[in-house]
Amino acid sequence: MTASPALRDAARPFSPSAVTDLLPPRTRVLALGEPTHGVEAFLDLRNELFRHLVAEHGYRSIAVESDCLAALGIDAYLGGADGDLDTVVREGFGHGFGDFPGNRELVRWMREFNSGVAESERLRLYGADGPLEMTAAAPPGPSLLRLHEFLAAHLRPELLPPREELTRLHGPDARWTEPAAALDPARSVGRTDEAVQLRLLADELTTLLAASAPQLAGEAEPEKYWQAGLHARTATGLLRYHAAMAGAGPDRFNSLMRQRDLMMADNLDAIVRREAERGPTLVFAHNRHLQREAGRIRLGAHDLLWWSAGSLLATRLGDGYAFVATAFGHRGADDHPAPDTLEGLLATLPEPRLTVDPRLLAAATEGRAKARVPADHTYFGLDPEALELVDGVVFVREIPRQSGPFGG
Known part of the structure; x- marks a missing residue:
């Protein structure tokens, strides 16, 4: 033709x-x-x-469809942190994308570019996706505890729930990463009493972060403040995602897709x-x-x-x-x-x-x-x-x- x-x-x-x-x-x-x-x-x-x-x-920035937390390691490497390029790429991209030569070349070139410019001009790489894979979602606990740690360093302790309470409600990480939960909602812990309570506490911590922005933006290190916001979005997003995994209704898979793309949109909006x-x-x-x-x-x-x-x-x-x-x-x-x-x-x-x-x-x-x-x-x-x-x-x-x- x-x-x-x-x-x-x-x-x-x-x-x-x-x-x-x-x-x-x-x-x-x-x-x-x-x-x-x-x-x-x-x-x-x-x-x-x-x-x-x-x-x-x-x-001066690129965001890719990859784990937003794992990408922190790549961005640190781009900023001059020590590391082996192949290891950084393999561990810093989710979904197995670290195996692709094109992603390795992107990181190599960005680090080389950054070696010759001022800090204000350096290139950054972000992960736009949540820490999700095809058959599993990451546990929310690590991000929730990182958020709690950041807030505890700046706010009065009586404003925060005890760290031990977060750990108790969360339990072992393996409860949250059960692969069978992707297809069987009964195998998910996302709607247990502990998960519901944890979701309320995550909302409280996220509200504290937002309501204390004038103080935190003024006294915290900018990178630590940025990462606190990232952990807040990740913890609350993962708790919503796990709740959707535990749903047994006809809209379950639609809900999972909605939750994932909402996490991506919120991350990109912040970026x-x-x-x-x-x-x-x-x-x-x-x-x-x-x-x-x-x-x-x-x-x-x-x-x-x-x-x-x-x-x-x-x-x-x-x-x-x-x-x-x-x-x-x-x-x-x-x-x-x-x-x-x-x-x-x-x-x-x-x-x-x-x-x-x-x-x-x-x-x-x-x-x-x-x-x-x-x-x-x-x-x-x-x-x-x-x-x-x-x-x-x-x-x-x-x-x-x-x-x-x-x-x-």
């Missing part, structure tokens, strides 16, 4: 400047989505774009506010997390529907939020897009990588493009009906077939 002139006009060979040309002028968050995990081509695109954003547009004086932030995560529309996934017999982190953040930031989706054409020898999908039409263009104006793409394909039916559960195609909610599209013509949970 030959590409139409209108389709050719909608696309340019990929370059970072071609992407930034599509962004609203008041962008504070550039959300770059990936259509599936585990593809080095998208990590390379992200790294190339981030280097351009740092050099030409004043970006944007922290970085406001230093520059905009690049965010990198799955398209489904960053899109402006609601997320939809078919999971067994369940049709899941929830508001994505991107939709929540876009509601809060307005035109300060920009979303660029990525997509691919061929994956390996057996996964080819149908010719009447957006991916199939873009694959008729000869360039290996394209930057696409979604408005021109919508006009060029109006009435003749369908949503791609994925070959497996790891990919979600571009929706022709949602192009008006996208600020840009980056298209990679061909990628290899992944192995493992991201495309086996």
Whole structure:
């Protein structure tokens, strides 16, 4: 099939400047989505774009779809802390993402950049995700105790619940990390009497942190104050997530998706506010997390529907939020897009990588493009009906077939 002139006009060979040309002028968050995990081509695109954003547009931070607590170790390394690069990357990325060379290269380059600049200009890396994995969620106790420790160093002791009470109510970490709880709510401790009481105490501590902000912001070390807020969000978010895991109603899986994306949105919101004086932030995560529309996934017999982190953040930031989706054409020898999908039409263009104006793409394909039916559960195609909610599209013509949970 030959590409139409209108389709050719909608696309340019990929370059970072071609992407930034599509962004609203008041962008504070550039959300770059990936259509599936585990593809080095998208990590390379992200790294190339981030280097351009740092050099030409004043970006000084990146947030990735990874454990927000584990990422603290990476950021400390970027700031000059001792460590072995491979170990830092392996331990600092959740979901097994530390195994990907593109993430190693990102951290290597950021540390090298930081070695030659003032502290105020150094690059930071954040984890946007909660400490969650496919079949387990972290226990809330460690973050709750870190929050308590911070507050105890600055506030009168009678304002705080006893640390021993938090430890007693929480119990062993293994109670919270039971893998079987992902599918069996009866195996979760998230709605026990102890968990409910712990959730109330976590709310009290979080309220104390917020209500004491004038004092704490003035006397605490900025990094410790930032981390206290992170631990407050993490502890309360995990307690909500564990309560959702213990729910037995028909909305259980929807609730889990809502809780995860709300945690991501709250983390990103805090990151944007922290970085406001230093520059905009690049965010990198799955398209489904960053899109402006609601997320939809078919999971067994369940049709899941929830508001994505991107939709929540876009509601809060307005035109300060920009979303660029990525997509691919061929994956390996057996996964080819149908010719009447957006991916199939873009694959008729000869360039290996394209930057696409979604408005021109919508006009060029109006009435003749369908949503791609994925070959497996790891990919979600571009929706022709949602192009008006996208600020840009980056298209990679061909990628290899992944192995493992991201495309086996």
